[in-house]
Amino acid sequence: MNNYAARYRRGITERTVVTSTRFRGRIVLAGVCALVLASCGGDGGGGAGGEAEQVFRYADGLFPVSLDTHQYPAEEAVQTAVQQVLEPLVRLEDGEPVPVLAQSWENTDETTWVFHLRDDVEFTDGSPLTADDVKASAERLIDMEGPLAPLWAPVESIEATDDSTVTFHTSQPLGTLPSTLSLLFIGPAGQIDDDAYWQQPVGTGPFTVDRFVPDDRVLLERNDGYWGDAAILDRVEIINIPEESSRITALHTGEIDAMSRIPPDQIGKVDGESGIVYETGPSFTYYFIWFNGHEEPLDDVRVRQAMWHAVNVEGVVADLFGDLATLAQAPITQAVFGAPALEHYAYDPGRARQLLAEAGYPDGIDLSIQWPREGGPNIRGLAQAFISDWADVGVNVEPLEKERAQWLEDFGNMNWDLNLQTNATGTGDADFTLGRLYTCEADRMGYCNEDLDDALARARASLDPAEREALYLEAARYIWDDAVGIFPADLANNTAYREHVQGFELPPNGRPDFSTVAITNPPSR
Structure with a gap:
């Protein structure tokens, strides 16, 4: 391995993601449900009974080079797409870990962490989530020696203690393990080593991958069997529009519904414009x-x-x-x-x-x-x-x-x-x-x-x-x-979206959660 490759795998570039807040603002969504034409329950809309389909189109300044979140754990665009489909054990809220696929955990001694999985989670292919999936996903990410390697270095072994219990053994006390685990996205143990899997990865999240077209778009569909609160949207399209001016034009014409990373000299083209909401917020x-x-x-x-x-x-x-x-x-x-x-x-x-x-x-x-x-x-x-x-x-x-x-x-x-x-x-x-x-x-x-x-x-x-x-x-x-x-x-983070978009926010990590988004009066496309 040449010097550049070695440094890159050690994480010399710094673009990494943590799952954005998926359950924050569920109370707000109750109000959103009253606004959208698509139902928030039952079949979730999907055009039933003549109701318009809930489709959200998003263009960022970055586009995923792959959907392999273990190979590219520090690429922002990869994580934005994949976090809608695959989930971690925990996520961070205000610096504190909260449950996602793990319902509880404890630090049983200075060098041992035990995580207990939810028992009601299935992958979208129908297979149940087990400790073997967590173990395999963590070991694959660690073995790739990528940008997160220093965070994982103290982890000596990972044990699938039983189907619903995962034990991490470390060489030294590791109080940061829960925050590191917020970056580990879990796939099925028997599939994640197959390159073909990462073209259309199977996960446990609120969306599924319909299609990944390199350099063009990622198409997501709602996972109607999701174990948590179902997404409102029927579909999400993450679209590659590299030029800033072209993204802004697409927002004005309705080709896309939201964009982010608007440079200072372009803000005037979206801030205060009719039909467009412009927002800023804190950033990492x-x-x-x-x-x-x-x-x-x-x-x-x-x-x-x-x-x-x-x-x-x-x-x-x-x-x-x-x-x-x-x-x-x-x-x-x-x-x-x-x-x-x-x-x-x-x-x-x-x-x-x-x-x-x-x-x-x-x-x-x-x-x-x-x-x-x-x-x-x-x-x-x-x-x-x-x-x-x-x-x-x-x-x-x-x-x-x-x-x-x-x-x-x-x-x-x-x-x-x-x-x-x-x-x-x-x-x-x-x-x-x-x-x-x-x-x-x-x-x-x-x-x-x-x-x-x-x-x-x-x-x-x-x-x-x-x-x-x-x-x-x-x-x-x-x-x-x-x-x-x-x-x-x-x-600061900034974003602009069309006024018919509800529930969209750009958290400090810059990776939006599409499961909270809804479209009011969905436009004809």
Whole structure:
């Protein structure tokens, strides 16, 4: 395996999902049911008795490369589609695990977790959910050594104790196991190793896969045998429309019902427009710039601190993003459990020049910065603004905007000085980001601090939320004070949908749950 492939499988790209809140707002749905023409009970509508079919069409800026959620556990678009069909043992609500396929669990000793499955769940092929399915799904994900590997590293073995009991044995206390399990989607043990299964995966969720057309669309149908509250929609279509302007046009014409990831300079085309609802909300996604500390001069903390002091981050973020971003206060967003509120580096070009001189670079330095094309809202503008500020203190930075494939390869091979990108804390728990990316073992950007490792290890082991928050504060301060990177902005989620859509929301993880959606007065298509 080449260096790039190895780093990619270890999770060098950061796009991961947690199942969105499936049962929150069921009371609201009772009101929605009164509005929709399709019935919320019985056959769920489906056009019976002349009632219009409930069809919801959604276009995001990303489209799934596959439906294999184990092979691509960190790809946002894959998870958005698959979480409608396959389910985890638990999901997180406000940082706390709540039951999904597991009805209860306990930490029987420091290194043993026992999960008890619901006894009323079947896959859509009629086979019952058993502990063997959980065991097989977890072992397949672990064996692929993908982006979630550091989260699973302490798991030594998984035991199907009986049909309805799964036991996880760990090498050390692992208080974060429930949050990690929110990213494990369960398929039938006898099918998940077959590539053909992932073209039309069988799950336990509120929808089934009718068809997956690569680079075009994913077609979902309601699972009328779902063990939980049935979805209202008859069908969901996830449509690939890569161009932002084309997605907005499709929303106006009714080709799609909802879209998300609207860049700041396009908001005026949806906000306040007749027949369209525009909303914003908190997000787990943020911008960061990492320094490659493997090489001079970025191995010197004074250089890294100088480059942070040299940029007017607050002014740039306000100018480029408006209400769609806030000044970062930690290496993770404030919406994440465990995020502290740290003081941002002051914009001080004089201090930046002083630090550069102390580090032995009074005449400045030459560097480059890379980012992926279409890597996030106003990413090019962010890079250009920082490059301009760095030039004022004698740091000349060459801009390298790259196609995503080339950027990924160079990123994995550490072929960069500075790297700019967005990232998301998939579980909504600080461990997902801090414990995976900043340890000495992870070696993502050439930074190693054993005190940081110790704080993160203790946080991962703890079952006490208050203790974990205190340890995450300690860890974040190391990252912040040592200027491992520059953390400019926490991004907000935004979405726009047609006014006949009810029950649609974009949670902080950015992966909507379609089982809560309904269409009032379904339009003719």
